[in-house]
Amino acid sequence: MPDNQVLISEVGPRDGLQNCSAIMDTETKKRWITALAASGIREIEVGSFVSRKLLPQMADTATIVAHARTIPGLEVAVLVPNLKGAQMAVEAGAHKITLPLSVSETHSIRNIRRTHDEVIEEAERISALIASLPQDQRPHFEGSLSTAFGCTLEGPIPEAVILTCAERLMQAGCDEVGLSDTTGYGDPASIRRLIRSVRAVVGVENLTGVHLHNTRGLGLANALAAYEEGISTFDCSQGGLGGCPTAPGASGNIVTEDLVFMFESMGVSTGIDLPSLLEARQILAEGMPDETLYGFVPDAGLPLGFKQARATVPAE
Amino acid sequence: MPDNQVLISEVGPRDGLQNCSAIMDTETKKRWITALAASGIREIEVGSFVSRKLLPQMADTATIVAHARTIPGLEVAVLVPNLKGAQMAVEAGAHKITLPLSVSETHSIRNIRRTHDEVIEEAERISALIASLPQDQRPHFEGSLSTAFGCTLEGPIPEAVILTCAERLMQAGCDEVGLSDTTGYGDPASIRRLIRSVRAVVGVENLTGVHLHNTRGLGLANALAAYEEGISTFDCSQGGLGGCPTAPGASGNIVTEDLVFMFESMGVSTGIDLPSLLEARQILAEGMPDETLYGFVPDAGLPLGFKQARATVPAE
Numbered sequence: 001m002p003d004n005q006v007l008i009s010e011v012g013p014r015d016g017l018q019n020c021s022a023i024m025d026t027e028t029k030k031r032w033i034t035a036l037a038a039s040g041i042r043e044i045e046v047g048s049f050v051s052r053k054l055l056p057q058m059a060d061t062a063t064i065v066a067h068a069r070t071i072p073g074l075e076v077a078v079l080v081p082n083l084k085g086a087q088m089a090v091e092a093g094a095h096k097i098t099l100p101l102s103v104s105e106t107h108s109i110r111n112i113r114r115t116h117d118e119v120i121e122e123a124e125r126i127s128a129l130i131a132s133l134p135q136d137q138r139p140h141f142e143g144s145l146s147t148a149f150g151c152t153l154e155g156p157i158p159e160a161v162i163l164t165c166a167e168r169l170m171q172a173g174c175d176e177v178g179l180s181d182t183t184g185y186g187d188p189a190s191i192r193r194l195i196r197s198v199r200a201v202v203g204v205e206n207l208t209g210v211h212l213h214n215t216r217g218l219g220l221a222n223a224l225a226a227y228e229e230g231i232s233t234f235d236c237s238q239g240g241l242g243g244c245p246t247a248p249g250a251s252g253n254i255v256t257e258d259l260v261f262m263f264e265s266m267g268v269s270t271g272i273d274l275p276s277l278l279e280a281r282q283i284l285a286e287g288m289p290d291e292t293l294y295g296f297v298p299d300a301g302l303p304l305g306f307k308q309a310r311a312t313v314p315a316e
Numbered sequence: 317m318p319d320n321q322v323l324i325s326e327v328g329p330r331d332g333l334q335n336c337s338a339i340m341d342t343e344t345k346k347r348w349i350t351a352l353a354a355s356g357i358r359e360i361e362v363g364s365f366v367s368r369k370l371l372p373q374m375a376d377t378a379t380i381v382a383h384a385r386t387i388p389g390l391e392v393a394v395l396v397p398n399l400k401g402a403q404m405a406v407e408a409g410a411h412k413i414t415l416p417l418s419v420s421e422t423h424s425i426r427n428i429r430r431t432h433d434e435v436i437e438e439a440e441r442i443s444a445l446i447a448s449l450p451q452d453q454r455p456h457f458e459g460s461l462s463t464a465f466g467c468t469l470e471g472p473i474p475e476a477v478i479l480t481c482a483e484r485l486m487q488a489g490c491d492e493v494g495l496s497d498t499t500g501y502g503d504p505a506s507i508r509r510l511i512r513s514v515r516a517v518v519g520v521e522n523l524t525g526v527h528l529h530n531t532r533g534l535g536l537a538n539a540l541a542a543y544e545e546g547i548s549t550f551d552c553s554q555g556g557l558g559g560c561p562t563a564p565g566a567s568g569n570i571v572t573e574d575l576v577f578m579f580e581s582m583g584v585s586t587g588i589d590l591p592s593l594l595e596a597r598q599i600l601a602e603g604m605p606d607e608t609l610y611g612f613v614p615d616a617g618l619p620l621g622f623k624q625a626r627a628t629v630p631a632e
Contacts, residue, residue: 155621187581217574217612258533265503296533305471
């Protein structure tokens with residue numbers, strides 16, 4: 001991706017809705033995703049294939065994937081905790097599958113009840129499943145290093161542990177790894193440091209995305225640091241919806257609206273039309289009336305005389 | 317100042333309180349300033365010498381300056397709109413005087429009813445006043461370029477206008493100029509660009525501080541960009557109190573608590589003890605019960621295993 005462009009990966013329909021107690025109905029999800037894509041978002045994590053009992057918010061993920069696949073040019077991503085989830089993702093036709101591996105083993109066990117060895121075994125099984133598919137039906141497979149900047153249960157995780165996890169995910173057959181600040185512990189210096197260390201192990205081309213939270217207000221500063229390190233894919237959530245239910249006190253993804261505004265202001269094109277993005281927020285607000293939506297740009301509005309990096313409203 | 321240290325300049329008692337409709341009583345102001353200084357803050361803008369009719373919140377500034385001067389090691393700063401204010405500041409014994417010059421002439425006229433020429437004349441008169449004082453009683457004199465990143469009335473301000481303003485302030489006798497994002501229009505790229513341009517005109521040593529707002533959520537990202545450009549003094553406000561009353565929709569200074577957390581996390585020492593800083597916030601919250609206080613760190617708390625860049629709690 002060129003220096004002056006980034007890929008905004010909207011994770012609200014997954015990481016956002018999954019952390020709300022209310023359940024957004026399937027039709028509203030579809031309308032929201034359609035509106036997000038219409039604003040120019042080219043990758044959306046639309047759901048996760050997890051136990052319906054544990055996360056009833058995600059029970060309609062197959063239906064949502066089917067809908068999202070009808071939107072031209074949209075990369076349809078899902079999260080899966082294991083092989084079973086990956087099988088469902090493949091069946092539904094997801095373009096991208098993300099498997100989280102919490103570098104904090106305590107958090108991994110608490111979150112998905114698996115040790116590092118067990119998650120790596122799932123990664124190997126998922127890779128084998130993908131390899132068994134015809135070439136043109138293989139989803140992109142990312143291993144996400146969660147709690148990479150520290151864990152609310154363990155505190156800081158030794159870098160050697162993180163690098164081992166990254167290396168093992170690649171060896172298990174992932175196409176790339178991502179770095180997740182699940183707990184909002186990262187800062188611009190640690191973001192830079194870890195990106196460099198992980199890239200030294202897996203290769204620059206195999207770490208292109210970060211998933212940052214805004215728990216302590218550093219989300220955009222951390223995104224800036226990551227961008228300056230050459231990261232080109234940024235997860236974020238409309239209205240800052242979401243967080244991590246098993247990490248107490250850790251809530252709040254980076255707000256898509258503010259992140260897009262930052263990049264566009266800097267002359268870095270996101271391909272997203274900000275007024276259209278703010279319209280999509282209305283669907284979220286109406287669909288989840290009891291949720292607090294975050295973001296400064298939606299309240300303050302765009303600066304007088306503001307011009308986006310490049311006008312790229314997709315044709316209807 | 318060494319690379320791994322910054323000076324946090326708390327402007328809450330001035331920029332914060334000045335923008336609240338309620339008035340904090342003098343004793344609470346004193347307690348708050350004392351608590352801020354006790355947390356390790358070494359520069360506080362404690363008030364402004366302005367018309368009591370226009371800003372009754374600032375009517376006790378002379379008393380507050382006198383109190384703040386009793387705190388050992390504290391740089392006591394005030395804002396003045398004109399010579400008369402500077403005379404009062406000198407009389408009260410302020411260590412630092414800031415005169416704002418809005419690079420948007422429309423905003424300047426709206427805010428302090430003066431054209432650029434008239435503000436420059438005031439700067440010359442203030443310089444003459446300071447020069448007339450014995451050497452050891454001369455306050456530091458800063459000219460602050462406000463609305464430097466755009467104006468809610470004029471939009472973007474041509475760089476040539478800003479550079480002319482900077483040069484004229486220095487010629488008028490200011491010791492340095494500062495850059496103010498009064499409206500929250502700045503972004504990391506424009507912050508870097510303007511710092512470089514202004515320094516090319518006034519010299520690196522004559523632009524060391526920035527005053528950033530968080531109106532559109534970019535405050536910390538902008539501060540990071542400024543830090544990376546070599547800026548060492550950062551204005552901010554506890555609880556994000558404040559903004560600019562004459563720029564509609566523009567509210568919210570950078571939150572001191574989050575800014576200090578960012579720098580300390582990065583290993584950049586602020587000299588401020590975060591738990592003590594959070595205690596000072598309680599005094600503000602109790603003193604201004606109707607004001608919304610911003611900040612993520614106060615809600616989320618410090619990360620497990622968090623260590624500050626350097627333990628520097630001042631002795632009682």
